Amino acid sequence: MTAATRVCVVGSGAIGSLFAAHLGRLPDVDVWAYDVSPAHVDRINADGLRITGAAEFRAEVHATTDPSRIPPCDLGIVAVKSAYTRAAIAATAPVFEDAAVASVQNGLGNEERIAEAVPRVIRGTTLAAGAITAPGVVRYDATGGTWFGPFEPKPARMGEVTLLADLLERGGMTAAGLPDARGAQWTKLLFNVGTNALGAVTGLPIGPIGTDPAVRGLASRLIEEGRRVAHALGITPDADPEAMIDDAVARAFGHRASMLQDVTAHRVTEVDVLNGGIVAAAREAGLHAPLNEAMVALVHGIEASWSLEHDGSHA
Amino acid sequence: MTAATRVCVVGSGAIGSLFAAHLGRLPDVDVWAYDVSPAHVDRINADGLRITGAAEFRAEVHATTDPSRIPPCDLGIVAVKSAYTRAAIAATAPVFEDAAVASVQNGLGNEERIAEAVPRVIRGTTLAAGAITAPGVVRYDATGGTWFGPFEPKPARMGEVTLLADLLERGGMTAAGLPDARGAQWTKLLFNVGTNALGAVTGLPIGPIGTDPAVRGLASRLIEEGRRVAHALGITPDADPEAMIDDAVARAFGHRASMLQDVTAHRVTEVDVLNGGIVAAAREAGLHAPLNEAMVALVHGIEASWSLEHDGSHA
Secondary structure: OOOOEEEEEEOOOHHHHHHHHHHHOOOOEEEEEEOOOHHHHHHHHHHOEEEEEOOOEEEOOEEEOOHHHOOOOOEEEEOOOHHHHHHHHHHHHHHHOOOEEEEOOOOOOHHHHHHOOOOEEEEEEEEEEEEEEEOOEEEEEEEEEEEEEEOOOOEOOHHHHHHHHHHHHHHOOOEEEOOOOHHHHHHHHHHHHHHHHHHHHHOOOHHHHHHOHHHHHHHHHHHHHHHHHHHHOOOOOOOOHHHHHHHHHHHOOOOOOHHHHHHHOOOOOOOOOOHHHHHHHHHHOOOOOHHHHHHHHHHHHHHHHOOOOOOOOOO | OOOOEEEEEEOOOHHHHHHHHHHHOOOOEEEEEEOOOHHHHHHHHHHOEEEEEOOOEEEOOEEEOOHHHOOOOOEEEEOOOHHHHHHHHHHHHHHHOOOEEEEOOOOOOHHHHHHOOOOEEEEEEEEEEEEEEEOOEEEEEEEEEEEEEEOOOOEOOHHHHHHHHHHHHHHOOOEEEOOOOHHHHHHHHHHHHHHHHHHHHHOOOHHHHHHOHHHHHHHHHHHHHHHHHHHHOOOOOOOOHHHHHHHHHHHOOOOOOHHHHHHHOOOOOOOOOOHHHHHHHHHHOOOOOHHHHHHHHHHHHHHHHOOOOOOOOOO
16 A cells, blocks of 8 residues: 555635545545634534535545644645735745645636745646635535646646546546646636626626626627737637636526625735736737736726725815 | 896706806896706705805806796706706707707717707816705815817807807806817816726726826826827817826825716716717727727626625525
């Protein structure tokens, strides 16, 4: 019998907890979860990590708020919101001194930040979705696939990529290792670029975004800017983001995008790695993405407005 | 002694009341105000129309909610929000059977609607601003100028244009009649196009809009799209809208744009005659204005969101 594979999930919010729990079902995997919430961590250590919704089970996971307590790992999965990538990977870097670390986060630029601190990086994208409903409990809402591939500038070995995908498949998720995961990453990116900031700015759920002609038209123009950038960089999305919008309208008309939920709660958004990711990639390709640049400015404007008093008394 | 000049102000909100009151100070002018607010109308008829702030006086004005009570007039001034132009001018058209009627409203397209119902039209733009503080009372906040000129497709006589400007000057406002008032109209339009919808979408007052590099950059790009359209149509703005933004930042840092006030109160906005006016004029000129088109879609999206429940329970 070989030694257990040790995996550390960095950030056990909804997404991170889904990955940790599915891996925690496997007897040959030792799963650690790093999170900043003592309530969530304590409940996971006391009762296990519980999944409800699309799957129902409880898994053994070691959770901690203190990265120094985590032993060296073979694999990592970073699942924090992009604003916290740099801080989270800096805190956990000693765990990954000889590891391959995957991002399953939204947008562009997270792998670059992870690569600043660990030896080998896996580019990852997931369509799985859920929500923490109580400490230690995650509702599994969407059982979409996950794709992994070597991060080109500091690549994981292909064996590490397929090992991670295989473990998740055995745990019950849908996951695949690919030589080039950029097409999968850009498919989800373009879907997000067309819908997420639009939801945040207008307050509309996915249904009206996808069906109001003017708003959907803007979504399509935002996606088209991104497609041109992808083409210039030699990246071919592996599915049609417009069809993903149609599908989301049909399946979840009233769903409010994560960025709209962030704006409603006055939390810093992920616009910099979504529409802002397109703007940066456009610059790299010698192109412009003026509509995506406008969405970044508008969402940052909304974020800035939270710190102001709105009584008009300075007028 | 000649007969009094009879003027009807259509819509006596803040702007309409400022015009009505200044004209009402002149013994040779008979002023009527049409408004839908019985409280405002009754107070004006009982006590006169009172101005506070930048000027302090009380003027005699005949106010009514019933257009059939208004005698035929020589001049008209339309001051309703642009969404109500068509309805208001339809209701008052019999008053203007042989009159020249001016718009002092925001944006593009109001004169076109007025011209559907009256014989002669005056293109107008005002920088005056104020607020109704109680029925019959208007606070005069900004004493900016007003410019009038014949509306080209259905022009008022130049004598009517200068008569209206001269009456307002004698009443105490700053007003001028011009052979071509499009330059003045586009100056204010471009200022509004750069700031008004940005305020509505972000929640930011004019100060941060004018000073945050990314938001100001977007303002400048919205204005630049409009400038290109003006140039293609042979219109030369008579002042620099960027300097107007700098001036507004310096004088009224905390001022919240009218469209932000509309959005906060869930009132239909004027985006269709502002950014939407640029989009329509661009089409006329064979150009595109994609950023202004995006702002129109976003503000309409915000308006549409008000009729939805935001509990996410459909998801």
